Amino acid sequence: MIDARKDFPILSRKVHGKKLVYLDNAATAQKPKQVIEAIKNYYENYNSNVHRAVHQLSAEATDAYDEAHEKTANFINAEEEEVIFTKNTTESINIIANHFARTLRKNDEIVLTQMEHHSNIVPWLNTAKITGAKIKYAEINKDGELDLEQIKKLITNKTKIVALAHVSNVLGTINPVKEIAKVAHDKGALVLIDGAQSVPHMPVDVKELDCDFLAFSAHKMLGPTGIGVLYGKKELLENIEPFNFGGDMIKEVTFENASWNDLPWKFEAGTPNMAGAVGLSAAIDYLKKIGMEKIREHELELTKYAIKKLSSIEGVEIYGPKQRVGVISFNLKNVHPHDVSSILDSEGVAVRGGHHCAMPLMKLLGIQGSVRASFYFYNTKEEIDVFVKALAKVKKIMGA
Amino acid sequence: MDLAEDMYKEELLEHYREPQNYGEIKDTDVKYKDFNPVCGDEIEIYADIKKGVIENVKFTGKGCAISQAAASILTEHIKSKKIEDVKKMSNEEVLELLPIKVSNLRIKCGLLALKAIQKGLLIYERKKHE
Numbered sequence: 038m039i040d041a042r043k044d045f046p047i048l049s050r051k052v053h054g055k056k057l058v059y060l061d062n063a064a065t066a067q068k069p070k071q072v073i074e075a076i077k078n079y080y081e082n083y084n085s086n087v088h089r090a091v092h093q094l095s096a097e098a099t100d101a102y103d104e105a106h107e108k109t110a111n112f113i114n115a116e117e118e119e120v121i122f123t124k125n126t127t128e129s130i131n132i133i134a135n136h137f138a139r140t141l142r143k144n145d146e147i148v149l150t151q152m153e154h155h156s157n158i159v160p161w162l163n164t165a166k167i168t169g170a171k172i173k174y175a176e177i178n179k180d181g182e183l184d185l186e187q188i189k190k191l192i193t194n195k196t197k198i199v200a201l202a203h204v205s206n207v208l209g210t211i212n213p214v215k216e217i218a219k220v221a222h223d224k225g226a227l228v229l230i231d232g233a234q235s236v237p238h239m240p241v242d243v244k245e246l247d248c249d250f251l252a253f254s255a256h257k258m259l260g261p262t263g264i265g266v267l268y269g270k271k272e273l274l275e276n277i278e279p280f281n282f283g284g285d286m287i288k289e290v291t292f293e294n295a296s297w298n299d300l301p302w303k304f305e306a307g308t309p310n311m312a313g314a315v316g317l318s319a320a321i322d323y324l325k326k327i328g329m330e331k332i333r334e335h336e337l338e339l340t341k342y343a344i345k346k347l348s349s350i351e352g353v354e355i356y357g358p359k360q361r362v363g364v365i366s367f368n369l370k371n372v373h374p375h376d377v378s379s380i381l382d383s384e385g386v387a388v389r390g391g392h393h394c395a396m397p398l399m400k401l402l403g404i405q406g407s408v409r410a411s412f413y414f415y416n417t418k419e420e421i422d423v424f425v426k427a428l429a430k431v432k433k434i435m436g437a
Numbered sequence: 438m439d440l441a442e443d444m445y446k447e448e449l450l451e452h453y454r455e456p457q458n459y460g461e462i463k464d465t466d467v468k469y470k471d472f473n474p475v476c477g478d479e480i481e482i483y484a485d486i487k488k489g490v491i492e493n494v495k496f497t498g499k500g501c502a503i504s505q506a507a508a509s510i511l512t513e514h515i516k517s518k519k520i521e522d523v524k525k526m527s528n529e530e531v532l533e534l535l536p537i538k539v540s541n542l543r544i545k546c547g548l549l550a551l552k553a554i555q556k557g558l559l560i561y562e563r564k565k566h567e
């Protein structure tokens with residue numbers, strides 16, 4: 038058991054007169070008071086612009102902002118200049134997709150998978166449209182797993198970039214990204230990993246995975262909204278043109294020309310999200326104190342427990358593989374996911390119903406949508422019991 | 438009363454399980470399909486028009502109980518009505534027809550059928566003018 042609930046003020050609120058059971062963590066995580074306090078402290082005591090002035094407040098804000106890069110880098114075992122702060126995972130992926138939109142040619146290929154979130158499909162559709170490059174999708178089997186043998190055939194000398202989720206936000210599948218990176222590198226392709234659902238829930242080490250780029254969002258790992266991370270290998274980032282242009286990202290500007298600042302600042306144009314960075318720092322401190330291994334273990338136990346309970350309910354169909362993170366997508370026979378979610382909500386249970394920003398995957402599964410329960414380390418078995426009991430109510434009301 | 442039971446009253450669920458006017462009309466005047474992209478609800482509306490009046494109306498679709506029941510109730514309501522009146526129907530009027538109070542989050546489900554018929558009628562009239 039991880040005893041963390043007392044740190045999360047929102048977890049003690051009521052919803053429709055019932056205790057909140059928050060099982061929508063794959064959408065966004067709740068924030069501990071340590072994160073909320075850090076942001077408050079920033080605004081109350083040292084808010085100012087970074088990297089610009091020489092006054093004391095700016096020195097403190099700059100230190101905190103730089104420290105956030107350092108902590109984030111440590112967290113994923115990267116170097117400090119390899120960590121770029123963005124708005125979110127989506128923007129991080131767009132920066133790299135935009136680079137490829139400027140450099141790919143007609144016969145080049147982009148490899149994605151069938152289980153990607155829209156944010157790792159739509160930017161590449163744009164890249165393909167601009168360059169004429171072709172997108173190929175790695176297939177999933179009926180359990181929602183990738184087939185490594187098929188991927189080996191799919192990635193060829195024409196492949197320039199392989200972009201895939203580390204963990205599926207619908208199926209909870211953990212993809213063998215390390216093996217895939219090796220296959221891609223052998224063919225001379227680069228690899229971008231969408232870590233939106235992995236970095237918050239398990240240890241992720243960019244050197245161990247040997248990925249070229251990694252994207253994730255602070256808000257799914259206890260941090261605030263509006264700040265995300267793009268990791269890139271230094272030698273690659275050096276040779277990529279910036280995405281946004283303006284202040285802070287330059288070294289020298291004349292009326293005719295500009296030269297770019299050093300990494301990572303080259304990619305951080307304009308006044309950055311300083312309060313967000315301070316919040317992310319506090320979130321990382323919090324996660325490290327508990328330990329990512331321990332978080333993974335606890336969520337694994339919750340997931341096993343939930344799957345066992347759900348499987349015993351007649352009419353429940355669960356999607357996805359046996360080996361997974363704490364994300365469970367399912368349907369209740371003859372009941373639309375939105376009706377399930379609404380009735381669960383009336384019992385204080387927050388889950389997501391719909392296509393989860395993965396419409397192509399839904400189509401592949403032959404469903405319109407699903408209900409998704411997703412856990413974090415602060416969830417408990419008792420909460421899963423409440424959730425399962427609320428499902429019985431859904432069945433009763435809907436006559437399913 | 439219980440919140441969920443309030444939202445899923447038996448009267449609504451009857452329309453969901455056994456909808457009125459469910460099915461297609463072949464070679465009809467109005468045929469329009471609309472979606473709620475967020476939920477994936479779908480409604481396709483078909484209507485025969487005679488002298489500016491909706492003579493017959495049917496729908497097909499898939500989606501949540503609220504969207505499908507609302508389509509059943511709305512098609513019952515607009516049968517034999519003038520298309521001018523249907524075009525003018527407000528969201529509030531449609532929500533009033535439903536046997537439940539629809540929560541903010543589900544209003545789009547409740548109004549999908551209205552949106553479909555109103556758009557379908559606009560296209561019908563545009564074609565007639567051509």
Ligand SMILES: Cc1ncc(COP(=O)(O)O)c(C=O)c1O
Nearest residue numbers: 125126127154156206231233254
């Ligand atoms: C796998 C995956 N990729 C990308 C995203 C997009 O994250 P954001 O909306 O923070 O940019 C999400 C969030 O839902 C996700 O689950």
